[in-house]
Amino acid sequence: MIFPLLDKLALAGLHAMDAETAHGVTIKALKSGLVPACRVPRDARCQVKLWDLDFPNPLGMAAGFDKNGEVPDALLKLGFGFTEVGSVTPNAQPGNPKPRVFRLPADEGVINRYGFNNEGHAALRARLEARPRQAGIVGINVGANKDATDRVADYVAGIEMFADMASYFTVNISSPNTPGLRNLQARDALAELLTGVMSARDANANTLGRKVPVLLKIAPDVSDQEMEEIVAEVLAKGVDGLIVSNTTLARTGLRPDPRRDEAGGLSGKPLFRRATIALAKARKLAGPDLPIVGVGGIDSAETAWTKITAGANLIQLYSSMVFKGRGLVGEILEGLSRELDKHGLASLDEARGSNVEAWASASVD
């Protein structure tokens, strides 16, 4: 009982600060070990085996929370089944001027235009090497420097740098905050990028022959035709999965708030519908076998379950932690078990995609 109360006080304190300061304080607290570990339910029906990885549960922390790999183990202790560090670029870069992240409390949304601020490959590598135990599933999300003359080369450098330590890679071409980055989603550019990335991945198989799974993270704002082309390229190049989605540039349906017109990517509750429709469309195009991570607006067991029934094998969240705190992880996992009970299912796999048609044909407005 004491922890929920302390959590509430901590959240209130964090919300009294600007969003970026609050994030920094949270990272510090997680690093210091002051945030107690969470006991979350273990339900064998919610374990997920994908590639050569055994996920203890399907819920991960999305990229961007731990850009520099400072707290992967602390996040796993909160009960997440996996975590994703990054986005990381070859060279350290400061990102955009502050302020660059804004809460929209009435909508439980976040707008950010960080612009890939991060400490670069070498610093991330040093941190991950220093982890006391290399346990748990830690994905590495790679990006390109803002001033890169050859962006494909930046992604390839990320694969080469971390091939011996990443549980999986995410190739992030969907941040709206690096000018031109999303153009890599266009067919010809994407084909060139994926050829480069997949051959680097194959060439860097470890001594045991392990080829790190590579996932492509896409925007929720792609047109139907772009989505068709993306999925076709992903299948053609043997990419191991998709992450749907990153933040949106859309601003529809937001309550009045002076911050809603800030430039950047919108995430959290207001993203849920758009991201879930994009997920279902990707699932329909890809067929049942391509692993897809559903992300965007998950803030409850119900929204987590909806992502799975819209086609997700795994799910991630970030923004809802800002509004609901660490208790949310256990709440979602308990709720997923309850949904399985309710539907009499033996695994999440049995639920996956059961509602894909309805979501794939829904409209965003």
Ligand SMILES: Cc1cc2nc3c(=O)[nH]c(=O)nc-3n(C[C@H](O)[C@H](O)[C@H](O)COP(=O)(O)O)c2cc1C
């Ligand atoms: C402050 C912030 C920073 C983010 N930074 C990254 C990033 O560096 N790389 C990335 O792939 N996604 C990044 N994201 C996107 C999230 O990983 C996620 O795709 C998106 O926020 C939707 O999930 P949510 O609604 O649960 O937040 C960021 C999101 C937020 C809110």
